[in-house]
Amino acid sequence: MADLRLRVVAGIVSAGLTLGVAELFAAFLGPDNAPLHVLGSAVVDHTPDGLREWAITTFGTNDKAVLYLVMGVIAVLVAGAAGAVERTERAAGSWLFVAFGVLTAWLAVTRSGLSAAMPTVVGVAVGIFALRALTRRIDAATQVLRAGAGRSTVDSETRPRAETSRTSGAERHRGHAERTAGTGDVSDASADGGSATGASPERRQVLRGLMVASGSAVTAGVTGRLLGARRSDVSGERAAVRLPEPTAPAEPLAPGVDLRVPGLTSYLTPNDDFYRIDTALIVPQVSKDSWSLRIHGMVDREIRLGWADLANRPVEEHLVTLACVSNPVGGDLIGNARWLGYRVDQLLAEAGPHPDADMVLSRSADGWTAGTPLAVLTDGRDALLAVGMNGEPLPVQHGYPARLVVPGLYGYVSATKWVTELEVTRFDRATAYWTRRGWSALGPIKTGTRIDTPRGRGRLQPGRIPIAGVTWAQHRGIRAVEVQIDNGPWQQARLSDEQSIDTWRQWVLDWDATSGPHTIRARATDGTGETQTAERRDVIPDGATGYPSVTVQIA
Ligand SMILES: Nc1nc2c(c(=O)[nH]1)N[C@H]1C(S)=C(S)[C@@H](COP(=O)(O)O)O[C@H]1N2
Numbered sequence: 001m002a003d004l005r006l007r008v009v010a011g012i013v014s015a016g017l018t019l020g021v022a023e024l025f026a027a028f029l030g031p032d033n034a035p036l037h038v039l040g041s042a043v044v045d046h047t048p049d050g051l052r053e054w055a056i057t058t059f060g061t062n063d064k065a066v067l068y069l070v071m072g073v074i075a076v077l078v079a080g081a082a083g084a085v086e087r088t089e090r091a092a093g094s095w096l097f098v099a100f101g102v103l104t105a106w107l108a109v110t111r112s113g114l115s116a117a118m119p120t121v122v123g124v125a126v127g128i129f130a131l132r133a134l135t136r137r138i139d140a141a142t143q144v145l146r147a148g149a150g151r152s153t154v155d156s157e158t159r160p161r162a163e164t165s166r167t168s169g170a171e172r173h174r175g176h177a178e179r180t181a182g183t184g185d186v187s188d189a190s191a192d193g194g195s196a197t198g199a200s201p202e203r204r205q206v207l208r209g210l211m212v213a214s215g216s217a218v219t220a221g222v223t224g225r226l227l228g229a230r231r232s233d234v235s236g237e238r239a240a241v242r243l244p245e246p247t248a249p250a251e252p253l254a255p256g257v258d259l260r261v262p263g264l265t266s267y268l269t270p271n272d273d274f275y276r277i278d279t280a281l282i283v284p285q286v287s288k289d290s291w292s293l294r295i296h297g298m299v300d301r302e303i304r305l306g307w308a309d310l311a312n313r314p315v316e317e318h319l320v321t322l323a324c325v326s327n328p329v330g331g332d333l334i335g336n337a338r339w340l341g342y343r344v345d346q347l348l349a350e351a352g353p354h355p356d357a358d359m360v361l362s363r364s365a366d367g368w369t370a371g372t373p374l375a376v377l378t379d380g381r382d383a384l385l386a387v388g389m390n391g392e393p394l395p396v397q398h399g400y401p402a403r404l405v406v407p408g409l410y411g412y413v414s415a416t417k418w419v420t421e422l423e424v425t426r427f428d429r430a431t432a433y434w435t436r437r438g439w440s441a442l443g444p445i446k447t448g449t450r451i452d453t454p455r456g457r458g459r460l461q462p463g464r465i466p467i468a469g470v471t472w473a474q475h476r477g478i479r480a481v482e483v484q485i486d487n488g489p490w491q492q493a494r495l496s497d498e499q500s501i502d503t504w505r506q507w508v509l510d511w512d513a514t515s516g517p518h519t520i521r522a523r524a525t526d527g528t529g530e531t532q533t534a535e536r537r538d539v540i541p542d543g544a545t546g547y548p549s550v551t552v553q554i555a
Pocket residue numbers: 274275276277278279280322323324325364365366368397398399410411412415416417418
């Protein structure tokens with residue numbers, strides 16, 4: 001038993017060394033080539049829709065941490081098993097390492113080219129070397145122990161299996177007792193190993209090997225991680241970026257855009273509070289100096305713009321409310337910011353899209369894609385190649401150095417962060433990331449309302465209580481919000497000033513609350529006169545519908 005435990009530990013330590021060494025190599029070749037990241041990204045890309053939605057609703061923004069945790073547990077189990085079956089004369093565990101290496105290297109190569117497999121290959125080679133060496137020592141120590149553990153142990157251990165199984169119950173019991181006694185000897189030996197009274201030199205060799213290997217694993221892994229982060233981190237250069245003065249500044253904020261009701265979401269969302277959704281396990285670190293935007297495909301002239309090329313172009317600033325298609329009714333995957341950037345319609349016009357093109361497939365530095373109708377990008381709305389957010393360079397996790405922002409469309413079909421390519425194409429020729437996974441090809445934002453206050457079972461007293469929230473119908477605008485209490489009549493709420501049809505608005509209704517439980521519902525009518533539907537639908541395939549509803553208890 002004791003040697004099985006050592007073998008399991010040897011497997012885990014060797015796997016740790018594999019990952020640690022790979023991490024160190026990946027620091028130089030790009031942190032997204034580390035095996036854990038390669039495997040994690042493959043899992044993210046191939047998770048079935050149902051499971052993904054469940055993970056997002058259950059773990060929220062922690063979904064990535066949970067993924068790594070699950071992968072870690074599986075890695076420990078597999079590595080332990082590999083160690084348990086490895087023997088000097090039979091490299092069964094090493095083959096598990098090889099299988100892991102082949103799968104991961106293949107995923108890395110298909111994702112980002114031949115050199116991406118390097119960290120995995122080197123890591124697996126070192127891991128197998130360690131597993132072989134540790135197993136040799138364990139085998140040697142085990143033989144010595146067996147030899148020294150007395151005749152009875154040797155007896156029971158060397159009795160052929162078939163014979164053992166044919167022995168009587170009593171014999172079997174005795175055999176078990178003997179083995180236990182034998183194991184007892186082994187444990188005693190290991191206990192002695194801890195004290196100075198002399199474990200076998202072979203056993204000390206094993207422990208020393210395990211210590212050296214695990215120390216190296218941790219050192220390599222931590223160094224690799226830190227070095228990788230340091231080498232690729234762009235937060236320093238971002239802090240030094242001087243944004244251009246907008247040639248067309250944002251319209252000044254209307255004084256009544258913010259109703260300033262306690263508990264009500266602020267009109268502008270600070271960058272630090274802005275929701276974040278993307279498939280990236282490591283936030284892409286794209287330096288503005290290596291960044292470029294290539295506009296190609298069905299165009300008259302392919303163009304490529306670097307960061308410096310943007311400097312002498314007109315730059316505009318617009319308020320746009322961004323929303324995620326995965327936002328459930330009442331959810332908070334929505335935010336409103338002031339974006340600084342370059343008009344996409346002008347950039348496209350320079351390339352000259354062909355008349356039969358109908359889609360722009362935008363691609364990010366990490367390979368993610370969105371498919372946006374060409375007509376939407378060229379109909380005069382303020383679609384931007386954004387470089388600034390609320391007066392700062394884009395935060396790295398929101399797409400530094402450049403991203404798309406398109407009023408009126410959900411993020412998954414428009415808001416590509418770390419954007420490097422606009423390919424002019426057709427919907428019948430190209431399919432974007434989420435559309436391939438069952439989401440709708442078109443993603444206009446649906447009219448929505450959210451009740452921010454009151455919420456839940458706070459201690460509310462009867463009397464005047466403001467009911468307030470936000471409402472949005474990007475690029476159509478909002479005409480009205482109505483509120484219903486306990487199946488009563490729909491009452492008109494008061495709307496905040498309209499800043500633009502591309503941003504959300506706040507609303508409030510003063511309510512004379514009476515004791516007892518109450519259910520509050522809300523609904524909005526957009527600028528075209530259409531009231532949002534009461535029909536409850538899930539976020540898949542093109543956004544949730546239904547009235548938001550909260551139940552409150554008044555004392
Ligand atoms: N590169 C990249 N861009 C992306 C995504 C992504 O996964 N990768 N997700 C999109 C989705 S689904 C949304 S809702 C918005 C969210 O933008 P935010 O994280 O800045 O709020 O980004 C979009 N841009």
